Amino acid sequence: MPTTKYHRLRTDCLTAIADHNLEKCFELLAESLDDRGATYSNYIELRGQLSSALQLFNRGRVTAQEHTMTINQIREGLLYLVNDTLEPSDVSLLRRIHDRILIVVQMDSRTDWTGLFPEAFFSHICIIHYGQEVPNLFQSPDVVIFDDLNSIGTDHYDHITQLSEAMPDANLLYFKNGRNPFENGTPEEQAIFPRMANANSKFTVHARLRELLEFRKIYGVP
Numbered sequence: 001m002p003t004t005k006y007h008r009l010r011t012d013c014l015t016a017i018a019d020h021n022l023e024k025c026f027e028l029l030a031e032s033l034d035d036r037g038a039t040y041s042n043y044i045e046l047r048g049q050l051s052s053a054l055q056l057f058n059r060g061r062v063t064a065q066e067h068t069m070t071i072n073q074i075r076e077g078l079l080y081l082v083n084d085t086l087e088p089s090d091v092s093l094l095r096r097i098h099d100r101i102l103i104v105v106q107m108d109s110r111t112d113w114t115g116l117f118p119e120a121f122f123s124h125i126c127i128i129h130y131g132q133e134v135p136n137l138f139q140s141p142d143v144v145i146f147d148d149l150n151s152i153g154t155d156h157y158d159h160i161t162q163l164s165e166a167m168p169d170a171n172l173l174y175f176k177n178g179r180n181p182f183e184n185g186t187p188e189e190q191a192i193f194p195r196m197a198n199a200n201s202k203f204t205v206h207a208r209l210r211e212l213l214e215f216r217k218i219y220g221v222p
Helices: 005-018 022-032 038-058 064-085 157-166 187-195 205-219
Strands: 101-105 125-129 143-147 171-175 196-199
Touching: 005 022, 005 064, 022 038, 022 064, 038 064, 101 157, 143 157, 143 205, 157 187, 171 187, 171 205, 187 196, 196 205
Parallel strands: 101 125, 101 143, 143 171, 171 196
Antiparallel strands: none
């Protein structure tokens, strides 16, 4: 069964609570809950209790023992919310990323692109291989990610150039550990370069993608 945003939220919150990191659980709930309904109201109440408890303790108004008792009560409240109150309908799917993102990957790619872009967090994702036909719904994507991480030489440059020229309104993210080849390439490649950002590992993909999406929101299409 595919992991939904609801299941990811429950799992991550329970992990944070077990690690005594209540603040992390509240952060996850803030990012995911629909702000309508009783569950959200319970979350707001518990978050307020934690804020008050921290303020009282930092000001020396309560003893360490009293503070620990209060935190344990809040922890129990969070556990009840996550285990017994939280329902799939409480999770807002509107807070996923809805920009249309096309990911073009190598046949033997070692990167888990499906895992990097789960449906729980992205609503419009399409993953294809180089040379595969682009589905109609993704003919005009917002961002195209080109997986070139472990290739040698210019194996995919023709495909990348072709797709980049066919999608002039898209920003591009080039995924490879090394220099972007389009800066000083042919005139066609140099025309691609101003629309393209680089990511050199799976750990930087989402940071670079968010930068591109923020740029598009403020500046507009290329």
